[in-house]
Amino acid sequence: MATTTARTTSISDPCYDYNTLDEYWRDIRQSPYQYYGYDDSLVEWSGWYRLYLNGESAQMSEWCVSEMRCGGQTGLYLNGSHPTLEDGVVTREVVGTTSWWYWYSNQCGAYSSTPIQVKACPGDYYVYEFVKPITSAPGPMYCAVAFQSISSDPCYNYESLDRPWRANNESGDYICDERFSWSGWYRLFYYGMDIRMPETCVSSFTCNTYINLWLSDPHPQIEDGVVIREVCGGIYWGGCCDYKPRPIRVKACPGNYYVYELVTQASWCSGYCTDVSTISQAVSTISPDIFTGSTITLSKL
Structure with a gap:
């Protein structure tokens, strides 16, 4: 069962009205079978959550997670990138890796769970509206990774x-x-x-x-x-x-x-x-090309 600490305000914006979720076993860097046995399908999810790892801001993984890496058997991650501040609340697919006998062994994204809502917040963090994962795979767990700053991550600042x-x-x-x-x-x-x-x-x-x-x-x-x-x-x-x-x-x-x-x-x-x-x-909008340069003409040798 996940441990959450509620934070409530009079503002309905989930960036200021969320639960904190700080559970070290959600870290995808954990060794297989370490802290094993958790199951997010057994959690009573309610509202929005902000992820932490050992007190430091964290986020859901955006890439494939191997089995048994974040507390459960089936690691869940976003099937796509996090939103930007301008995107507001978005819906993201949640997928996982599993090797149940009827799946082909360790196929990334072979398991699809219930989509969730995600929002980027001022102050460089994300919030997630977690819901009960689909139980067609064993021990589904929302996985976390060290936080990448919204403003400084070069994937979104280039x-x-x-x-x-x-x-x-x-x-x-x-x-x-x-x-x-x-x-x-x-x-x-x-x-x-x-x-x-x-x-x-x-x-x-x-x-x-x-x-x-x-x-x-x-x-x-x-x-x-x-x-x-x-x-x-x-x-x-x-x-x-x-x-x-x-x-x-x-x-x-x-x-x-x-x-x-x-x-x-x-x-x-x-x-x-x-x-x-x-x-x-290209899968995302190209930002205005503001880069300029000079040319120099030389004869070929």
């Missing part, structure tokens, strides 16, 4: 960078990223569609620059959080990674896209490339 020439050589000019004033995190687009940086060698002059920059390691998974990735540069007369500039930070985001903390590199004329084979239709 600039859109829609520069198709980073994926092909259609402009005829050499674009030098050293001329750009990089500031913060960027999400890459190709004519409005999501695109990623390449993870393999980029041929010279492919993305309208002299030194083509690409990631020498794979992109992270959502559960990895913010990671540091080495960057390689391919030079016309050399190999794929003769030039090794400053590393960058990368994060995988709910909605199947990535954000990059691009930085100025100390080279003569380099550019961050994108990979046309990774193009996918």
